[in-house]
Amino acid sequence: VTTWHYHRATEPATVHTVTMVLMNPVISKLTGKLVVLASASPRRLEILTNVGLRFEVVPSWFKETLDKRLFKTPHEYAVETAKQKALEVAKRMPFKHLKTPDIVIGADTVVTVDGLILEKPVDKQDAYRMLSRLSGKEHSVFTGVAIILCHEKEVIDFYEETKVKFADLSDDLLWEYINSGEPMDKAGGYGIQALGGMLVEYVHGDFLNVVGFPLNQFCKKLGLIFSPPGSLTHNSAQTSPQGSPVDTVPPAEPAASSPPGSPTHNGPPDSQGQNIPSASTAHVSTHVNALKYNVRENETEDGKEKLSKMIELMDGFKASKVLFTASKLHVFDVLRSSKTGELQAEDVAQEIKASMKGTERLLEACVSLGLLQRTGKGILSQFLTLHFLLSDGPLSLQGYIQHCNELVWPLFTHLETAVREGTNQHEKAFGKSSDNLFQDAYYSRHEVKLRFMKAMHSIAKVSGRDVATAFDLSKYKTACDLGGCTGAMAYEFAKAHPGLSVTMFDLPEVIEMSGHFRPHDADDRVSFVAGDFFKDELPKADVYILARILHDWSDEKVHILLSKIAKACNPGCCVLVSEIFLDEDRKGPSRGLLQALSMTEGRQRSASEYSLLLKSHGFTTAQVKHTHNLLDAILCVAE
Numbered sequence: 192v193t194t195w196h197y198h199r200a201t202e203p204a205t206v207h208t209v210t211m212v213l214m215n216p217v218i219s220k221l222t223g224k225l226v227v228l229a230s231a232s233p234r235r236l237e238i239l240t241n242v243g244l245r246f247e248v249v250p251s252w253f254k255e256t257l258d259k260r261l262f263k264t265p266h267e268y269a270v271e272t273a274k275q276k277a278l279e280v281a282k283r284m285p286f287k288h289l290k291t292p293d294i295v296i297g298a299d300t301v302v303t304v305d306g307l308i309l310e311k312p313v314d315k316q317d318a319y320r321m322l323s324r325l326s327g328k329e330h331s332v333f334t335g336v337a338i339i340l341c342h343e344k345e346v347i348d349f350y351e352e353t354k355v356k357f358a359d360l361s362d363d364l365l366w367e368y369i370n371s372g373e374p375m376d377k378a379g380g381y382g383i384q385a386l387g388g389m390l391v392e393y394v395h396g397d398f399l400n401v402v403g404f405p406l407n408q409f410c411k412k413l414g415l416i417f418s419p420p421g422s423l424t425h426n427s428a429q430t431s432p433q434g435s436p437v438d439t440v441p442p443a444e445p446a447a448s449s450p451p452g453s454p455t456h457n458g459p460p461d462s463q464g465q466n467i468p469s470a471s472t473a474h475v476s477t478h479v480n481a482l483k484y485n486v487r488e489n490e491t492e493d494g495k496e497k498l499s500k501m502i503e504l505m506d507g508f509k510a511s512k513v514l515f516t517a518s519k520l521h522v523f524d525v526l527r528s529s530k531t532g533e534l535q536a537e538d539v540a541q542e543i544k545a546s547m548k549g550t551e552r553l554l555e556a557c558v559s560l561g562l563l564q565r566t567g568k569g570i571l572s573q574f575l576t577l578h579f580l581l582s583d584g585p586l587s588l589q590g591y592i593q594h595c596n597e598l599v600w601p602l603f604t605h606l607e608t609a610v611r612e613g614t615n616q617h618e619k620a621f622g623k624s625s626d627n628l629f630q631d632a633y634y635s636r637h638e639v640k641l642r643f644m645k646a647m648h649s650i651a652k653v654s655g656r657d658v659a660t661a662f663d664l665s666k667y668k669t670a671c672d673l674g675g676c677t678g679a680m681a682y683e684f685a686k687a688h689p690g691l692s693v694t695m696f697d698l699p700e701v702i703e704m705s706g707h708f709r710p711h712d713a714d715d716r717v718s719f720v721a722g723d724f725f726k727d728e729l730p731k732a733d734v735y736i737l738a739r740i741l742h743d744w745s746d747e748k749v750h751i752l753l754s755k756i757a758k759a760c761n762p763g764c765c766v767l768v769s770e771i772f773l774d775e776d777r778k779g780p781s782r783g784l785l786q787a788l789s790m791t792e793g794r795q796r797s798a799s800e801y802s803l804l805l806k807s808h809g810f811t812t813a814q815v816k817h818t819h820n821l822l823d824a825i826l827c828v829a830e
């Protein structure tokens with residue numbers, strides 16, 4: 192066990208330290224607490240020492256092996272790594288060192304360029320590859336920081352970005368620099384604080400962040416945590432870009448959502464018989480223990496921003512219903528069909544057969560929400576949203592909007608009961624229970640079935656291209672879209688991959704109606720096969736597509752389906768799962784988490800959870816793609 196104690200005696204002068212402490216009341220708040228820096232970086236030690244912080248150094252044993260592909264952004268990767276480094280030390284200390292720290296600080300610095308994350312070079316050649324990539328370009332340095340409050344079981348995390356531009360560097364200069372030995376223990380292969388400073392043309396942002404620790408933001412965060420009530424001096428620190436400044440985490444649970452390769456944190460209890468918090472089981476608290484409520488808080492910019500967020504949330508349901516109603520009454524179609532694309536409120540009222548007063552209010556609300564535009568002469572459709580709002584057209588979301596209005600809205604009116612009982616509220620909302628969601632709720636009556644299919648069709652149309660082009664599938668000849676509904680996704684795959692024939696497989700009653708949705712120029716490489724993917728034999732294919740399927744089912748049912756696919760697959764064949772991927776810490780996206788509230792037996796999962804489910808059936812994750820569209824995608828190959 193390596194523990195380095197930092198001794199005050201090594202400081203140059205006591206007077207100097209006292210001045211520091213006085214200058215920084217935040218740092219002095221930590222006096223008397225056992226603060227641990229979970230880092231072997233001499234630069235972090237120096238930065239924190241220089242401001243008078245007293246701490247112990249216990250380098251983390253956490254290996255930086257998280258799968259980078261599972262993170263949407265480099266800073267999420269850096270923050271998660273910092274969190275894992277700090278958690279490892281927080282868990283180990285009570286056992287190996289027989290003391291529980293008050294605070295553990297972890298950090299991780301990465302350099303990003305050309306969409307790549309660069310960490311410490313493994314050898315000289317690697318350093319050369321990194322530095323020559325950085326030559327003549329601007330790059331970003333992200334440091335993720337995690338502060339663990341061990342007794343409160345809270346993790347505060349944040350990151351800082353600094354932009355650095357390198358001059359054009361000759362090979363001779365690069366090799367001379369590499370041979371100095373400086374690059375080897377530094378992210379991106381350089382040290383801006385030493386010889387590496389000579390490579391730099393400019394720095395935008397916090398210099399110390401590049402060196403390895405964003406001191407300024409760190410102090411602001413400490414201010415947020417330790418300021419006494421009534422003092423606003425430190426409460427103005429910016430909120431973590433990760434979300435709320437402090438997230439409360441409960442005692443550790445099995446790390447179901449940990450990315451592959453990350454350790455689980457359901458370790459043994461600490462000396463007080465409590466578990467150290469685990470970052471992988473994110474539980475959100477709206478109440479921040481460490482921040483006492485301050486009545487004048489809403490006078491600050493931050494307070495005002497939070498108030499407007501609250502107002503937005505309180506009114507959110509009204510805004511949704513305005514969109515649903517305007518869409519159902521065909522307001523957008525009516526505006527489009529007018530010769531000028533512009534109408535007076537009374538013309539709209541007449542066309543949609545509604546009262547003048549009601550129509551006027553609806554149109555005004557639509558203008559305020561950015562759905563319509565008011566001109567000198569009347570009301571106009573917003574060009575940018577129009578193609579989503581019309582009832583026809585390639586990118587129409589009308590089907591999904593109406594599904595939200597007719598099915599999801601009634602379910603959400605029973606949310607309280609759904610939360611209390613943990614069950615779906617179909618019976619309360621629609622007067623009948625649904626044991627089999629698809630047979631009983633979605634595909635029961637003709638019009639309900641059509642509405643559900645229109646909803647799935649619009650999602651597939653809007654997201655299909657991004658999903659179909661997410662991965663290179665050129666080596667595959669056949670694909671099977673399981674539960675492909677109207678075939679919209681299958682047609683997108685056929686369009687994106689000229690060498691691919693796609694079988695659309697769905698229940699007979701769905702296939703029967705899919706003709707309504709067939710495009711005029713239907714590609715004959717798409718064929719339709721009827722069957723139940725839980726009961727019937729699956730068509731043979733090189734690629735199995737599961738778009739918006741798995742979230743509807745429990746892990747148990749998912750395993751049944753995946754084992755059938757695994758049996759049908761030859762080595763090298765693959766499964767492409769397309770869903771909303773939850774962030775690894777389950778803090779977002781809210782679109783996915785809100786959808787989960789009206790789910791029946793299914794659940795929303797992160798990319799690594801899908802990856803683990805597939806791994807247990809012999810599929811290795813090849814790539815993950817966050818599309819920034821309605822659905823993300825993961826490609827897993829049979830071993």
Ligand SMILES: Cc1cn([C@@H]2O[C@H](COP(=O)(O)OP(=O)(O)OP(=O)(O)O)[C@@H](O)[C@H]2O)c(=O)[nH]c1=O
Nearest residue numbers: 230231232234299300377378381382383401402403
């Ligand atoms: C860009 C840059 C980086 N660094 C050092 O690069 C390491 C990053 O690696 P890490 O994984 O974040 O930390 P580590 O050194 O492995 O320590 P640990 O916290 O124990 O993981 C840290 O040292 C930083 O100072 C510099 O010293 N100067 C610079 O200009």
